[in-house]
Amino acid sequence: MSIGTLWPTLVELLRLELLGAVLLAVVCGGAVGLERELRGKAAGLRTNILICVGATLFTQLSIDLADVNGDPARLAAQIVSGIGFIGAGTILHSRGAVTGLTSAATIWVVAAIGVALGSGAVLEGVGVTLLMLFVLRGLGWFEGQVRRQATEATISVEVPAGDDQIARVEEMVRSCGLEVADMHALPAREGRTMVTLTVRGKAHQHDEVRLQLLRATSSYRLSINE
Numbered sequence: 001m002s003i004g005t006l007w008p009t010l011v012e013l014l015r016l017e018l019l020g021a022v023l024l025a026v027v028c029g030g031a032v033g034l035e036r037e038l039r040g041k042a043a044g045l046r047t048n049i050l051i052c053v054g055a056t057l058f059t060q061l062s063i064d065l066a067d068v069n070g071d072p073a074r075l076a077a078q079i080v081s082g083i084g085f086i087g088a089g090t091i092l093h094s095r096g097a098v099t100g101l102t103s104a105a106t107i108w109v110v111a112a113i114g115v116a117l118g119s120g121a122v123l124e125g126v127g128v129t130l131l132m133l134f135v136l137r138g139l140g141w142f143e144g145q146v147r148r149q150a151t152e153a154t155i156s157v158e159v160p161a162g163d164d165q166i167a168r169v170e171e172m173v174r175s176c177g178l179e180v181a182d183m184h185a186l187p188a189r190e191g192r193t194m195v196t197l198t199v200r201g202k203a204h205q206h207d208e209v210r211l212q213l214l215r216a217t218s219s220y221r222l223s224i225n226e
Helices: 005-016 018-038 045-066 072-088 103-118 121-150 164-175 203-215
Strands: 091-095 097-099 151-160 179-187 190-200 221-225
Touching: 018 103, 018 121, 045 072, 045 103, 097 164, 103 121, 121 190, 151 164, 151 203, 164 179, 164 190, 179 221, 190 203
Parallel strands: none
Antiparallel strands: 091 097, 151 190, 151 221, 179 190
16 A cells, blocks of 8 residues: 555544644644633633633534534534533622623633634634734733723712812812712711712822822721722
8 A cells, every 4th residue: 555545544544634623722722721821810721722622522523423414513503502601600790890701702712713623624713813812912901001091980088077078079089180970978977978989080090089089188088999
């Protein structure tokens, strides 16, 4: 048997094509997972590799099991719904804040990369991996810059009772350039009033208003929740 006829036989027996897809899934999933690991996320290196490899293998098996008369999309389609359970587990809700949305979305796209590799769309899978790394790393920096330009915080300051004191706090906040989205005052204890404001503005404006309120002789207690 010549080498020309032996090689296709070896490829078929050893499933080298499937092995190559799995190894590429390790590389693509590992690249995304490493970025997540460096950011200290729970869904890191091993998680993303396993998801990408599993999606690749499931897709290839669905194609093999479907043969001629079956539908190769049936098994692969379950990956889309099944990966949602893992993604939902990374989303946390605490004290009115939602975290883990980016990790959940990353898991979803990593599974899609695995499906692409398992179906033979190597160029698409590798291309999306590179695009993901750009979005997570490059746009992450850009998003941080945008957030520093416009942030929202809740400021609570305890002052002596009196409309003039409440008006003074509001004037002080506005003089720093912050937008007051909401404001209300409630009695704190005898002779004191707790003024709570929801403000929006740039990071340096938030810093300035904090110093102004802390330096105000009439303020007693100050707390800020961002």
